[in-house]
């Protein structure tokens with residue numbers, strides 16, 4: 739599948755339909771509450787990979803002050819547009835900026851750092867993970883907490899759909915349109931902890947005709963986070979919190 743775009747690329751449908759897909763994904767439910775409980779009331783939060791602002795604005799609704807750092811312009815633009823639809827007080831508690839979580843220095847600390855929904859798994863396990871943990875540690879005081887939502891190994895091992903022509907998601911959109919997602923390719927190389935998938939996004943009109951389609955390449959990397967976090971000055975704080983049977987939120991404190 740030579741023509742697959744990277745996930746969250748400009749004009750890619752994974753970016754356009756990010757909120758639709760995550761809004762329909764029950765396996766993500768409850769993540770905001772886990773993060774909100776880790777921060778003091780009205781505290782400050784750094785979100786690494788803030789995407790369309792799904793988590794940042796929700797935490798702001800809990801009264802927290804959030805700085806979101808995001809690498810993909812397509813996602814950052816959506817987050818900036820979303821701010822205009824929110825009540826101004828909530829919007830004002832969120833600062834958004836373009837940046838790379840593997841190399842970041844905002845020259846301040848936060849009460850909490852979060853890296854939600856498999857964002858760390860988007861970068862190669864190894865130096866990029868260690869550098870991201872170092873970013874988290876750098877933006878915390880001693881004892882401060884950092885939460886990383888990571889995929890679990892067992893669901894990664896599971897085979898993909900037997901029939902790749904059956905959508906793994908078929909979601910109604912406004913005006914009778916539908917969004918369908920197909921897993922067109924899937925391979926997991928456990929020896930290097932790498933899952934490669936090509937997902938096809940298809941938007942259909944009310945008459946079933948294809949309006950837009952896009953093949954997008956989604957790669958997840960997985961390894962044991964503890965040694966890399968420890969090398970960056972983060973120690974496991976408590977047992978990971980399981981979410982939806984596919985992921986775990988790992989919580990560390992700065993040593």
Ligand SMILES: C[S@@+](CC[C@H](N)C(=O)[O-])C[C@H]1O[C@@H](n2cnc3c(N)ncnc32)[C@H](O)[C@@H]1O
Pocket residue numbers: 746760786787788789790791792793807808809810813837838839840853854855856857860861
């Ligand atoms: C699965 S989305 C999560 C978005 C948001 N945190 C949420 O939970 O809805 C992952 C996001 O991380 C961003 N991302 C990937 N690598 C990044 C990096 N090195 N620095 C900052 N953001 C990154 C992607 O562009 C994407 O928007």
